[in-house]
Amino acid sequence: MKATSISLAGQTAVVATMHGKEQVIAPAVAAGLGLQTILPTGFDSDRFGTFTRDIPRAGSQLEAARQKALAAMDLTGCSIGLASEGAFGPDPAVPWVACDRELIVLIDRPSGLELVGEAVSTATNYGQTTVTTLAEALQFAASVQFPSHALVVRPSANSMDSDTLHKGIQDEASLRRIVSQLLAAQGSLWLETDMRAHLNPSRMAVIAQAACNLVQKFQQACPACGWPGFDVTRRLPGLPCASCGLPTALTHRWVYRCLQCCHEQEVLFPTGLQMADPGQCSFCNP
Ligand SMILES: [Zn+2]
Ligand SMILES: [Zn+2]
Incomplete structure (x- = not known):
């Protein structure tokens, strides 16, 4: 009866990332599915949307992940693709607690399989605030695990111009300099957590959980036909x-x-x- 069961063991998948997500995705799919992974060269995942909102995300969270996977497959000629996409916001049950929802999609072109792993966690530093003094900025930074987790500074909450964005701030000297300059110029500024995976270890851990969930789902085969993801x-x-x-x-x-x-x-x-x-x-x- 198991006519449609699928094995990916020994095959190669492309991981559609430029933010180091392969660190957690590659070991999970190697151990769980026997799947080898490669990275696409010259791949710009930011064109599918950024957390700093200077490039809006195309479609839903799943659609964005799917488009990234397909683009990396086209770029490399790989018939199997993996891509993840995160979303942050209030926990649906506890609105004052921030929540990280990570999806990871696996696409196997020959079989037509598309499988989605998911992890939802409140173990996130996701946050943002307006500050008017350097002391307030440093206080916020300390509350969101800076400098192990990077920060973004922008002139105001709604400034989208990528020229005025300071992303990926990872050391206190840079933070002090950028904040002081901007405060001197305009009196207040907007600070937010940088949610890119390679600059946010908390997020990387949730992506690892989503990758494990994907592997687990793959292993749940349909009792009637053997297809993964029952x-x-x-x-x-x-x-x-x-x-x-x-x-x-x-x-x-x-x-x-x-x-x-x-x-x-x-x-x-x-x-x-x-x-x-x-x-x-x-x-x-x-
Ligand atoms: Zn009763
Ligand atoms: Zn079935």
């Missing part, structure tokens, strides 16, 4: 109340689905709970 696509509520037996909003089952043959498999009680506490029941505890 994964949960729906989490359905309805766990019965322990007292009255009526369905509650708690998770009752997960539905796994094959991206290739659409085979589905349900797993009951995926959280380990077989009954819901009556406190969670809208009938017993309205």
Whole structure:
């Protein structure tokens, strides 16, 4: 039955990065998939968008990753491509906490396989602020793990002109000089964390997690056809109340689905709970 199972072992993939992401992606796919990796030469991943917003991202986070992978494949002639894309913002559940969501896409042109690994983490230094004194700037810098994590200085929050951007600041002497000059000229400035992977070890660690998730997904083969990436696509509520037996909003089952043959498999009680506490029941505890 396993007609469509795919092996990438011994093959070569291009990692679409110019920011050192291969440091964490290459070991993960080598160990997990037996996949060798190369880097594209002359590849400009910044043209697909930058975190400093001087170049806006094309399309969704996944679309940007996909376009990077395909461009690097075209550039190198590699039939397998890997690319990652990050997004930062408030945690959906805890809005005052910053969150890093990393996606990594694997594209295998011969088979048509596209697989996405993901990691979401609040272990990020993502932040930004307006300052009016050097002391405030240094205080912010200390709060976002500078200098192990780089900073960006711009004249104001909305200044997009790349000529007035100072990216990749990694030492205190440079930070003091740039901030002092700009404060003398205009009284205030905008400071933000530089989220490029090679200048942000926290982000690099989350990309590593996404790469591990990709490998794990690849190894989850469809029981019907063997296609990689057999994964949960729906989490359905309805766990019965322990007292009255009526369905509650708690998770009752997960539905796994094959991206290739659409085979589905349900797993009951995926959280380990077989009954819901009556406190969670809208009938017993309205
Ligand atoms: Zn299948
Ligand atoms: Zn009940």
